[in-house]
Amino acid sequence: MSNRTLIRGGLVITAADETHADVLVEDGRIAALAAHGSTAAESWAEAADRTVDATGKYVIPGGVDAHTHMELPFGGTFASDTFETGTRAAAWGGTTTIVDFAVQSVGQSLREGLDAWYAKADGNCAVDYAFHMIMADVNESSLKEMDLLVEEGVTSFKLFMAYPGVFYSDDGQILRAMQRGSANGGLIMMHAENGIAIDVLVEQALARGETDPRYHGEVRKVLLEAEATHRAIQLARVAGAPVYVVHVSAEEAVAELVAARDKGLNVFGETCPQYLFLSTDNLAEPDFEGAKYVCSTPLRPKEHQAALWRGLRTNDLQVVSTDHCPFCFSGQKELGRGDFSKIPNGLPGVENRMDLLHQAVLDGHISRRRWIEIACASPARMFGLYPKKGTISPGADADIVIYDPGATQVLSAGTHHMNVDYSAYEGKRITGQVETVLSRGETVIDRREFTGRAGHGVYTPRSTCQYLS
Numbered sequence: 001m002s003n004r005t006l007i008r009g010g011l012v013i014t015a016a017d018e019t020h021a022d023v024l025v026e027d028g029r030i031a032a033l034a035a036h037g038s039t040a041a042e043s044w045a046e047a048a049d050r051t052v053d054a055t056g057k058y059v060i061p062g063g064v065d066a067h068t069h070m071e072l073p074f075g076g077t078f079a080s081d082t083f084e085t086g087t088r089a090a091a092w093g094g095t096t097t098i099v100d101f102a103v104q105s106v107g108q109s110l111r112e113g114l115d116a117w118y119a120k121a122d123g124n125c126a127v128d129y130a131f132h133m134i135m136a137d138v139n140e141s142s143l144k145e146m147d148l149l150v151e152e153g154v155t156s157f158k159l160f161m162a163y164p165g166v167f168y169s170d171d172g173q174i175l176r177a178m179q180r181g182s183a184n185g186g187l188i189m190m191h192a193e194n195g196i197a198i199d200v201l202v203e204q205a206l207a208r209g210e211t212d213p214r215y216h217g218e219v220r221k222v223l224l225e226a227e228a229t230h231r232a233i234q235l236a237r238v239a240g241a242p243v244y245v246v247h248v249s250a251e252e253a254v255a256e257l258v259a260a261r262d263k264g265l266n267v268f269g270e271t272c273p274q275y276l277f278l279s280t281d282n283l284a285e286p287d288f289e290g291a292k293y294v295c296s297t298p299l300r301p302k303e304h305q306a307a308l309w310r311g312l313r314t315n316d317l318q319v320v321s322t323d324h325c326p327f328c329f330s331g332q333k334e335l336g337r338g339d340f341s342k343i344p345n346g347l348p349g350v351e352n353r354m355d356l357l358h359q360a361v362l363d364g365h366i367s368r369r370r371w372i373e374i375a376c377a378s379p380a381r382m383f384g385l386y387p388k389k390g391t392i393s394p395g396a397d398a399d400i401v402i403y404d405p406g407a408t409q410v411l412s413a414g415t416h417h418m419n420v421d422y423s424a425y426e427g428k429r430i431t432g433q434v435e436t437v438l439s440r441g442e443t444v445i446d447r448r449e450f451t452g453r454a455g456h457g458v459y460t461p462r463s464t465c466q467y468l469s
């Protein structure tokens with residue numbers, strides 16, 4: 001027997017439309033939409049097993065966070081959210097799909113790395129999940145394996161121009177991976193920073209006794225992000241491949257993307273809430289507090305934010321992901337006391353993205369529909385999940401958030417659900433809050449109570465990029 005939920009009275013917002021409509025959910029999928037009070041909607045009300053009242057609320061697609069690092073090994077420790085805690089926090093924040101990064105270490109096959117990530121996530125997730133593959137060892141054998149992964153639904157590969165000796169690939173390796181991706185449909189995601197030059201500057205800074213967290217931002221220079229972004233784009237052109245630049249933070253890097261896109265190239269960019277809302281002022285906080293804000297690419301001076309917002313409005317940046325990679329201040333960030341280069345890189349944020357971007361709507365940076373586009377629809381299209389994920393339309397998975405646009409909240413480690421002992425946004429006032437969340441029709445947050453379970457979330461294979469022109 002089928003199971004029917006009716007979501008009544010809300011304003012349905014997708015990337016394309018805003019409509020006053022009721023939404024019928026049947027067996028985990030969206031069955032139909034109809035105007036409030038229409039004959040169809042009234043007939044559903046009689047037949048529904050359950051009705052959710054969304055009067056005065058937004059009815060939006062569940063968020064798609066295309067950049068998370070649950071349990072990532074980094075700098076001698078592990079990101080503090082497991083798939084269980086991290087996906088539960090994602091649900092609390094209105095995100096119903098994450099795309100996490102499986103890691104190939106040097107000397108490993110892609111298969112070994114990917115299987116390890118399947119095992120970490122299996123049976124533990126509260127919301128649906130998929131994987132990108134980090135390639136740390138591009139060689140004949142791993143290049144061949146890319147074809148198999150694309151067939152299996154792992155259709156994107158992150159390469160690093162940074163972190164020599166850990167994840168770094170040289171230009172020849174990058175070109176080869178791009179050529180392979182061009183042939184098999186895999187999308188190359190690029191961490192664009194000149195890591196060789198950065199390591200020289202790190203060594204020189206430490207030799208001068210510059211050990212505080214703020215020097216992390218000073219050595220990872222804007223020019224070295226812009227140079228790497230430019231180089232990544234030129235390599236992609238040579239390979240005839242698209243490229244997606246992750247965690248863009250600098251105005252000069254945005255300019256490289258704009259110039260390439262103006263030429264009609266399939267060059268894409270993602271930024272993250274930390275670059276939109278935080279700055280080098282945070283990195284400079286005294287008493288080692290700046291360590292909470294150490295990530296790469298680094299936070300930039302506030303003046304860069306305008307270019308990021310503009311890029312999001314003009315679609316020169318298509319996606320906002322979190323790069324959620326939490327490390328506790330106590331015991332983890334502290335590994336870098338006396339040497340900023342030993343601070344594990346990454347910020348928590350999977351729970352905060354939808355709210356921060358709603359605040360950006362209220363602050364006039366983006367429209368409501370653009371909020372849904374950059375947080376739900378575009379990441380789904382970019383990574384082959386659309387329209388199953390990222391929208392509210394018949395046939396799509398019933399991943400739905402009832403969002404209260406008038407509720408107020410204060411972000412804090414005292415109330416968040418991420419497994420980390422600080423909030424990067426401590427004390428920030430937000431208007432808007434997730435009220436209820438459905439994941440494939442199951443209620444995982446019910447009027448601000450967690451009703452989900454580890455194991456509800458399923459692995460979701462992806463098709464290739466749906467964003468190419």
Ligand SMILES: NC(=O)NCCC(=O)O
Pocket residue numbers: 069191247294295296297323325345346347
């Ligand atoms: N971004 C960051 O600082 N940590 C996670 C790893 C990466 O995305 O480069």
Ligand SMILES: [Zn+2]
Pocket residue numbers: 191246247296297
């Ligand atoms: Zn990165």
Ligand SMILES: [Zn+2]
Pocket residue numbers: 067068069323325
């Ligand atoms: Zn990352």
